[in-house]
Amino acid sequence: MSQSAMQEITCPKCGKKTSFRVWDSINTMKNPEMKEKVRNDEAFRFHCPECGASALLNYNFLYHQQEDKVLIYVSADGEDASEMARILDQRGNAFDGYRKRIVRSYNAFKEKLLILDAGFDDRIVEIIKGSVWDNVEAHYKDKKIDEIYFATNDDGVHGFLFRRAGEMVASMEFDESLYKAIYDSAYERLDAATRNDLYIDRDWAKDVVERMG
Secondary structure, eight states, rough: OOOOEEEEEEEETTTTEEEEEEEEEEEEETTHHHHHHTTTTTTTTTEEETOOOOEEEOOEEEEEGGGEEEEEEEEEHHHHHHHHHHHOOOOTOOOOOOOEHHHHHHHHHHHHHHHHHOOHHHHHHHHHHHHHHHHHHHHOOOOOOOOEEEEOOOSOOOOEEEETTTEEEEEEEOHHHHHHHHHHHHHHHHHHHHOOOOOOOOHHHHHHHHHOO
């Protein structure tokens, strides 16, 4: 079930203290309205009734999309998540067969949702993104790109966004034919080797490519 609690938040603009609902866990089957509120950020956006300012609050929570057997723990502050990893790694419980992930930022969480909604496997997307990173570092190091995220635009076209210091500086279309080629040729082997991996990120992609050759 979803769990939340009211907490006192100080408006960063006017300093007024206001109660705000903070979610420890979100279950989109028990609270289906939260599925959209998570995606449009309203679940985490503070609105000050005094001055009208709004701010996106980053905090740790567990996202449970039960209808699709997906669990994502968001360590928004980057703190050690080893205890949650231990819990998610347990076998023989109601979460067997789930896609379980731990992410270290809110942006990484939103990326996982976009990949999920697009119907892609985040492991293959991360492997493709790894090759994009290699190309950026080999040919565009002067651009000082520090983040690459999978995204989908309003027309439903998938791509990668390139960011520098929090600002988008470029984009490229996602190669779905490459995704399909990797899926068709390597999915079974990839799934057997990484089915229980929790951290699917850039470091993971480097490691798995080396392991699988």
